[in-house]
Amino acid sequence: MGNIRTRLTVQFMALVTVVLLLFSLGVYGFSQLYLQKRFFSRLQSRALTVTEQLANAPNPSIDTRQPGNDALPDEQVSVYNTRLHRIIFSVGPDRPALHVPFIAQLKPGKTRLYLHQGDTQVVAIFLAGKAPDNWLLISAVDQQGKAALADLRQILGVMGLAGVLLLSLAGWLFAGRALAPMENIVGQVNTIFPANMARRVEYANPGDEIGSLVATVNRLLDRVGEALLNQKMFIANVSHELKNPLTKIRSQLDVALRQPRDPDTYVRLLTSLRDDATSLTDLTNTLLTLAGTNADTLPMQPLRIDELLWEVKQQAQKWNEAYRVTLTFAEFPDEEGALLVMGNEAALKNLLLNLIDNACKFAADNQALVTFRADGETVQVQVANVGPPIAAADLPFLFEPFYRSRTTATTHRGHGLGLAIAARIADLHWGTIVAESTKMGAVFTLSLPVQAAF
Numbered sequence: 001m002g003n004i005r006t007r008l009t010v011q012f013m014a015l016v017t018v019v020l021l022l023f024s025l026g027v028y029g030f031s032q033l034y035l036q037k038r039f040f041s042r043l044q045s046r047a048l049t050v051t052e053q054l055a056n057a058p059n060p061s062i063d064t065r066q067p068g069n070d071a072l073p074d075e076q077v078s079v080y081n082t083r084l085h086r087i088i089f090s091v092g093p094d095r096p097a098l099h100v101p102f103i104a105q106l107k108p109g110k111t112r113l114y115l116h117q118g119d120t121q122v123v124a125i126f127l128a129g130k131a132p133d134n135w136l137l138i139s140a141v142d143q144q145g146k147a148a149l150a151d152l153r154q155i156l157g158v159m160g161l162a163g164v165l166l167l168s169l170a171g172w173l174f175a176g177r178a179l180a181p182m183e184n185i186v187g188q189v190n191t192i193f194p195a196n197m198a199r200r201v202e203y204a205n206p207g208d209e210i211g212s213l214v215a216t217v218n219r220l221l222d223r224v225g226e227a228l229l230n231q232k233m234f235i236a237n238v239s240h241e242l243k244n245p246l247t248k249i250r251s252q253l254d255v256a257l258r259q260p261r262d263p264d265t266y267v268r269l270l271t272s273l274r275d276d277a278t279s280l281t282d283l284t285n286t287l288l289t290l291a292g293t294n295a296d297t298l299p300m301q302p303l304r305i306d307e308l309l310w311e312v313k314q315q316a317q318k319w320n321e322a323y324r325v326t327l328t329f330a331e332f333p334d335e336e337g338a339l340l341v342m343g344n345e346a347a348l349k350n351l352l353l354n355l356i357d358n359a360c361k362f363a364a365d366n367q368a369l370v371t372f373r374a375d376g377e378t379v380q381v382q383v384a385n386v387g388p389p390i391a392a393a394d395l396p397f398l399f400e401p402f403y404r405s406r407t408t409a410t411t412h413r414g415h416g417l418g419l420a421i422a423a424r425i426a427d428l429h430w431g432t433i434v435a436e437s438t439k440m441g442a443v444f445t446l447s448l449p450v451q452a453a454f
Contacts, residue, residue, distance in 0.1 A: 012171035072140035
């Protein structure tokens with residue numbers, strides 16, 4: 001908060017300094033130009049006066065600095081003869097040396113020139129009449145203008161510094177006021193975790209940028225709350241799934257240890273314990289698979305889905321001799337590229353095995369009907385069976401971990417994780433799984449983008 005406020009103030013201060021500096025330079029430059037033009041006007045009037053005096057004088061030795069003739073500060077008057085190439089008359093504190101550098105700037109055909117060097121300003125007038133070869137050069141220094149510019153520099157410096165300080169203070173206050181809603185939002189968020197997860201951030205003006213940020217934070221809190229709720233449900237389901245076989249194992253061991261048993265009883269007991277241990281092992285492996293399935297741990301490579309389907313069919317029928325898998329290639333493309341997808345072979349096999357295993361398990365004849373289609377942009381694998389339809393109330397929850405419908409929970413053993421793992425793998429492969437229920441049975445459709453889409 002303070003760091004951002006400081007940065008905003010420093011940036012505002014830098015901007016104000018640049019603006020005031022440019023403004024001060026502009027004011028100073030225009031003032032200097034105005035004073036220079038005003039003094040040139042005075043110098044021109046003085047040059048015309050001197051020209052008239054020289055024209056009426058019996059000789060060019062007249063002293064133009066007589067009392068009452070309004071001579072300018074540091075005034076220097078010279079007459080330059082272009083034919084002789086020298087100054088023939090000069091009067092003033094510096095004599096002709098001051099005007100020597102300006103002689104080279106006199107241009108034939110011109111009657112009046114305005115020149116300057118440093119603080120010295122010069123007006124040169126071509127003298128027509130009796131002496132057509134002469135130029136009158138008169139120069140002076142604008143002492144009043146120099147003093148005015150010096151005062152203006154001091155005023156602009158003091159006012160500029162005061163302006164920077166005052167506007168920086170204003171920037172600090174406005175930055176604090178602008179960031180105050182952010183501090184309020186931080187305070188509200190700190191009160192939400194972990195005490196009150198149902199609370200959301202409030203803001204009075206939802207239409208501005210901070211309002212958009214608040215809306216984004218609230219949507220994030222909704223997703224976090226949903227994730228925490230799912231986590232709690234997941235932990236509760238895992239605890240329940242683990243508790244039942246563990247309780248059963250302990251109960252059987254307690255009963256067996258109360259008194260000696262005959263060998264047949266011990267064989268039945270050990271067989272039951274082995275089944276429970278197998279169930280625990282399957283559950284643990286499934287949970288590890290679900291937890292470890294993420295994009296970072298899945299190396300991708302181009303794979304042909306049709307070849308994977310043949311391998312999965314053979315593997316499913318090898319695991320359970322009662323299973324039958326029928327493959328139908330409804331739309332088979334001519335180009336191999338339309339069959340390739342970017343994926344992980346082991347993960348995709350796991351996905352397809354889950355779908356085929358579910359189809360065979362719940363089919364009346366233990367048969368899965370697998371249909372393959374490819375349209376050049378996606379490949380689709382449709383897994384269907386002939387059996388009891390899925391209840392409409394169960395369809396939205398089929399891919400949630402540990403969800404089992406009442407029908408399947410009572411007729412088949414399992415933990416409700418197979419479809420959740422399948423949906424997770426499909427999502428990691430930028431695909432989708434859609435479940436449908438028909439009068440004939442259940443249909444699961446897997447869609448994956450082809451390799452060319454990446």
